[in-house]
Structures are given as C-alpha cells and as structure tokens.
Amino acid sequence: MIQNRFSSHLLLILFYLFPLSSIQAELVNAPNKGAAWRKTMQELYKILAEMTTDTSSDQRFNAPENRKRIDKNTKKLVDRAHDLGNKVLSTDEDPTVKMLSQLFHDETKRAELALKSGNRSYARGILNHVSSYCIACHTRNSSGINFSSLPLEPRVEPMTKNLSPLEKGRFYAATRQYDRALDGFQEIINDALAPIERPLEWEQAVRFGLSIAVRVKKDPAQARSLVERVIGSPHAPFFLKQDALKWKESIIQWKDELSKRALSEEGLRQEAIQLTMQAKDLQKYSRDRAADVLYLRATAVIHELLQKYPEGRYAGEALLMAGMCYEVIRPLILDELHEVYYEACIKKVPYTPTSEVCYRHFEQSVYEGFTGSGGTFLPEDLKKKLLNLENLSHPKIFDKSQIH
Ligand code: HEC
Structure with missing residues (x-):
C-alpha cells in the first residue's frame, strides 16, 4: 500500500519534471526496439550462412585457413545471443523468446569453450546444429x-x-x-x-x-x-506410416474447425486446452507421436495466447501446457525446452495448484533424465534447484489449526 502511494507520487513528480514532449519522444522511439532486434537478426543470418558453410564437412571445419573465421563467428554468435533479451529486446512478448535466447546463449558458449579447449569435433557438432534455436523461435506459429x-x-x-x-x-x-x-x-x-x-x-x-x-x-x-x-x-x-494415418485424421478434423477460431484470451485458452487434451487422449503411451498434428496445433495456439496475454490470468496454465506439448515433440524442437517451461510456470504462479502440477512434471522429467546410461547420480546443484522449486510450488495452507 505504502509502496503504491509512493510510486504514484513518484509518477506525478516525473510528469512535472519532464515536459510532455520528452515522454512523446520516448513513445516515438518505441519502434526502435523492433529495429534493433531486426538488425541483430540480420547479423545472425549472415553468420549462419557462413557457419553452415564452414561446418558442412570435417575437412572444411578443420582447414587451417578457415579457423580464424570460425572462431570469430562463434564469438559473434555468443555475443549476439547474449544481446537477445538483454541489450536488444523483441516486440514479441511470448516468454518463450527469452527462454530460447538463454538456451541459445548457453549452447553457443559451450561451442566457444569447446573450440578454446581444442575439442573441435564436439564444437562442430554444436555449431552445425545452431540453426535449431533459430527454427525453434521462428516456427512457433504464423x-x-x-x-x-x-x-x-x-x-x-x-x-x-x-x-x-x-x-x-x-x-x-x-x-x-x-x-x-x-x-x-x-x-x-x-x-x-x-x-x-x-x-x-x-x-x-x-x-x-x-x-x-x-x-x-x-x-x-x-x-x-x-x-x-x-x-x-x-x-x-x-511406425511412421501408422502415425501418418492418425495425422491425416487430425488434419481432416482441423479443416472443419478452421472457420471457428476464437481470438479472445478466453477463446485461445479454451482452444489450447481442448487441443492439448485431445492430443493426450489420442496417445497410447507417452512417447507415442500419433498426436503430433494436435500437439503442433496446440503449441501454435499456446504461443499466440502467450504473445497476446503474457501477463494474463492464464499465463501459468499456458506455460504448463507448453511444457506438456514440448515434452512429446521434443526430438523435433529442443530436448530441454519442456523443463524450462515447467520451471517458468512454477515461478509465474507460485503456491498454486498449477505450479504444483508443473513441479510434478519437472521433477519427473529430471529423474527420468538422470536414470539413463549415465548412471543414477543427481548432481548437488540440481538437488538444490528441485528443493527450491518444490518450496515454491505447493499451495500455501493458511489454516492456523494446522500449525503446531
Ligand atoms: C529467441 C528467439 C529467436 C532466435 C533464437 C532467433 N530469432 Fe530470428 N527472429 C526472432 C523474432 C521474434 C523475429 C521477428 C519476427 C517478426 O516480427 O517479423 C526474428 C526475425 C528474424 C529475421 C528477419 C529480420 C528482418 O529483417 O525483419 C531473420 C533474418 C532472422 N530472425 C534470422 C535468425 C537466425 C539466422 C537465427 C539463428 C542463428 C535467429 N534468427 C535466431 C526470434 C529469434
């Protein structure tokens, strides 16, 4: 309350101190946000064209005359990826943009470290697939x-x-x-x-x-x-032919629904829930890809909901659904994206039934990720992270009779 009153006073003072013209100038400059982002993207496009060429074969990647350019372009990728969401902002409000920027930066940094430590074939593997991050961001929807x-x-x-x-x-x-x-x-x-x-x-x-x-x-x-x-x-x-028969059914159903699209916050949420639930129903087991058309449609709608209403009342739910969808189609997009969504969901709507569901999914995914060929060892920092997220996730009980 005190803070609210303070900030509204502050706002008044600001209005008196700065004439309207400077506020208008700020508004006129707003499109620059998009322009700086586009400029960074154009730069990434040039780097990607060269990098795709340089990573096209081991021979080319390791040729001494190409090394300087490869090192320089890798450094540029790291720097530009770091700019995204920090120095350079997108007009696209979907929180996915920030999440993918971070993952993109982590991955390019890994490539840079690999190059510095002389692990060239590992670096080439990463750099050859750096386009996955561009694709993940650009192909979210239309x-x-x-x-x-x-x-x-x-x-x-x-x-x-x-x-x-x-x-x-x-x-x-x-x-x-x-x-x-x-x-x-x-x-x-x-x-x-x-x-x-x-x-x-x-x-x-x-x-x-x-x-x-x-x-x-x-x-x-x-x-x-x-x-x-x-x-x-x-x-x-x-297996793919069998999946394709199911995809065909989903596409026929989609064509019938195309004219009935809702665009309001409520409508988009309904559509996202419906598609995600239909997709879950169609799957016979968790890795079943027969429902991919439904999952792809669901993600497109979820991104639209997040783009239009990033702070809306369904943002937590949208992040949960995004996590559920990307967990199924992860081999197509990025392996770790679903966990980032679950984590974002817990932080977006802490102490709610939604964050509790998100935590359940997150925890299970982490456990599954660490019970593979690498043995059964959960790193300390991850244990700590799980604990922190769990503390944020369970709905708070304010019933005093429960406190002893
Ligand atoms: C974190 C998300 C994200 C990542 C990662 C990303 N982009 Fe983009 N990119 C965007 C968004 C958002 C736009 C703007 C789309 C619009 O509104 O037109 C964009 C636009 C572009 C454009 C069009 C720029 C213009 O002139 O309008 C190009 C080219 C581009 N990106 C290339 C790339 C390349 C190449 C990569 C990977 C090396 C990449 N982007 C990675 C989100 C991303």
Missing part, C-alpha cells in the same frame, strides 16, 4: 515476417557439391524462408529411395515439413499432401 528468398546461400566445397537437402531446408527454415524450406523438405520426402538410403534424413524432413505446414503456414491442404506422401511411400518405416 507470427512474424516470411521471406520468399534472401540473397546469402551456404556453400560446400568443392563447389560442384551441394549442401544436403535437409541442411538446406533447415537453413531456409532458420532464416524464415518458409516456402523454400518446405520445397526442400518436400524434395526429400518425394524421393522414393530416400527412406532406404537416408532413412533418418527422410524422417526429419517429414517432421520439419509437417511442423511448418501446421504451425507457420496453418495450411491443412499442404499438411495433408505431405502426409499422403508418407502414407503412399513404399519404403517408409512402418
């Missing part, structure tokens, strides 16, 4: 700019060789050239021998293509034609 084509192209030497179609598709998706990305993925999917000769690349192309058609393009016809290719492909893996 918001933002879409380029039909941009001038810079990654190259492979000798010049007669090309980047693999999957790498090209990833580069285009990372740089918001979505039609070119889809063409690239489609080219792989249409290749009848690819499921035999390059089965993992083929599967990735299917998943990336589906994600862009559903989330960015919001185009059931495009998604349907891609899924039909999978169903009709003579050499496609059995």
Whole structure:
C-alpha cells in the first residue's frame, strides 16, 4: 500500500519534471526496439550462412585457413545471443523468446569453450546444429515476417557439391524462408529411395515439413499432401506410416474447425486446452507421436495466447501446457525446452495448484533424465534447484489449526 502511494507520487513528480514532449519522444522511439532486434537478426543470418558453410564437412571445419573465421563467428554468435533479451529486446512478448535466447546463449558458449579447449569435433557438432534455436523461435506459429528468398546461400566445397537437402531446408527454415524450406523438405520426402538410403534424413524432413505446414503456414491442404506422401511411400518405416494415418485424421478434423477460431484470451485458452487434451487422449503411451498434428496445433495456439496475454490470468496454465506439448515433440524442437517451461510456470504462479502440477512434471522429467546410461547420480546443484522449486510450488495452507 505504502509502496503504491509512493510510486504514484513518484509518477506525478516525473510528469512535472519532464515536459510532455520528452515522454512523446520516448513513445516515438518505441519502434526502435523492433529495429534493433531486426538488425541483430540480420547479423545472425549472415553468420549462419557462413557457419553452415564452414561446418558442412570435417575437412572444411578443420582447414587451417578457415579457423580464424570460425572462431570469430562463434564469438559473434555468443555475443549476439547474449544481446537477445538483454541489450536488444523483441516486440514479441511470448516468454518463450527469452527462454530460447538463454538456451541459445548457453549452447553457443559451450561451442566457444569447446573450440578454446581444442575439442573441435564436439564444437562442430554444436555449431552445425545452431540453426535449431533459430527454427525453434521462428516456427512457433504464423507470427512474424516470411521471406520468399534472401540473397546469402551456404556453400560446400568443392563447389560442384551441394549442401544436403535437409541442411538446406533447415537453413531456409532458420532464416524464415518458409516456402523454400518446405520445397526442400518436400524434395526429400518425394524421393522414393530416400527412406532406404537416408532413412533418418527422410524422417526429419517429414517432421520439419509437417511442423511448418501446421504451425507457420496453418495450411491443412499442404499438411495433408505431405502426409499422403508418407502414407503412399513404399519404403517408409512402418511406425511412421501408422502415425501418418492418425495425422491425416487430425488434419481432416482441423479443416472443419478452421472457420471457428476464437481470438479472445478466453477463446485461445479454451482452444489450447481442448487441443492439448485431445492430443493426450489420442496417445497410447507417452512417447507415442500419433498426436503430433494436435500437439503442433496446440503449441501454435499456446504461443499466440502467450504473445497476446503474457501477463494474463492464464499465463501459468499456458506455460504448463507448453511444457506438456514440448515434452512429446521434443526430438523435433529442443530436448530441454519442456523443463524450462515447467520451471517458468512454477515461478509465474507460485503456491498454486498449477505450479504444483508443473513441479510434478519437472521433477519427473529430471529423474527420468538422470536414470539413463549415465548412471543414477543427481548432481548437488540440481538437488538444490528441485528443493527450491518444490518450496515454491505447493499451495500455501493458511489454516492456523494446522500449525503446531
Ligand atoms: C529467441 C528467439 C529467436 C532466435 C533464437 C532467433 N530469432 Fe530470428 N527472429 C526472432 C523474432 C521474434 C523475429 C521477428 C519476427 C517478426 O516480427 O517479423 C526474428 C526475425 C528474424 C529475421 C528477419 C529480420 C528482418 O529483417 O525483419 C531473420 C533474418 C532472422 N530472425 C534470422 C535468425 C537466425 C539466422 C537465427 C539463428 C542463428 C535467429 N534468427 C535466431 C526470434 C529469434
């Protein structure tokens, strides 16, 4: 209360001290926020074009004449990633942007340390996949700019060789050239021998293509034609064909629902809950990917809700649902994103039933992550983190009779 009165007095003083013209000047400058972000993105695009070229082969990555450029570009990636969300702000209010900026920075820093300690092949692995962070941020839904084509192209030497179609598709998706990305993925999917000769690349192309058609393009016809290719492909893996039959059903249902979209906070929340629940119902086991079309649609809506109402009354719930969806589609986007959502949810709405559910998911995911091939050891700092989050998560009981 005291603080409120103090801050409203402070506001009045500020109004008297600074004439209106300076406040107006601030407002006029507001679009600069978007301009600085775009400038940073353009820089990232140039770095990515060079980096995709340099990481295209071990030989190129390790050639002495390329090392200086690789080191310099890695440093630039670390610095630009650090700027995002700190020095340079986005007009996109979805808290995901901040989370991904942090993950992007951590990952580029890891690459930089690996290069400094001479662990070049590990560094190449990271740098070769740095586009995953661009893709994760850009393909959340249909918001933002879409380029039909941009001038810079990654190259492979000798010049007669090309980047693999999957790498090209990833580069285009990372740089918001979505039609070119889809063409690239489609080219792989249409290749009848690819499921035999390059089965993992083929599967990735299917998943990336589906994600862009559903989330960015919001185009059931495009998604349907891609899924039909999978169903009709003579050499496609059995499990993927089975999933594709379910995806097709989801796409037909989606087409019927397309005209009934709600845009209000309430409407978006309803749609997000409905899609997430339908997706959960359709899955037969936790790693089942048959509900991917529903999960992809759910995430697109959740991001829209978070973009429009980042401080709204459903923000905690939205973060929980985002965590649940990304936990299923994690091989497509980023492995650790769901845990970041659960953690953000606990901090956003502490001491509530929602934060308790988020904590449950977080704890389970951490336990599962540490009971793999690495043994059964939970690091001390993680134990501490779990304890802190648990303390924030359980609803507080104010019933005095419970205190002894
Ligand atoms: C943390 C999220 C995030 C990450 C990571 C990210 N971007 Fe972006 N990017 C955005 C947002 C948000 C926009 C603005 C979209 C809009 O409103 O048009 C954008 C826009 C762009 C643009 C268009 C700029 C313009 O001229 O309008 C390019 C190009 C781009 N990003 C490239 C990249 C590349 C390449 C990477 C990875 C090396 C990357 N971005 C990583 C969020 C991100």
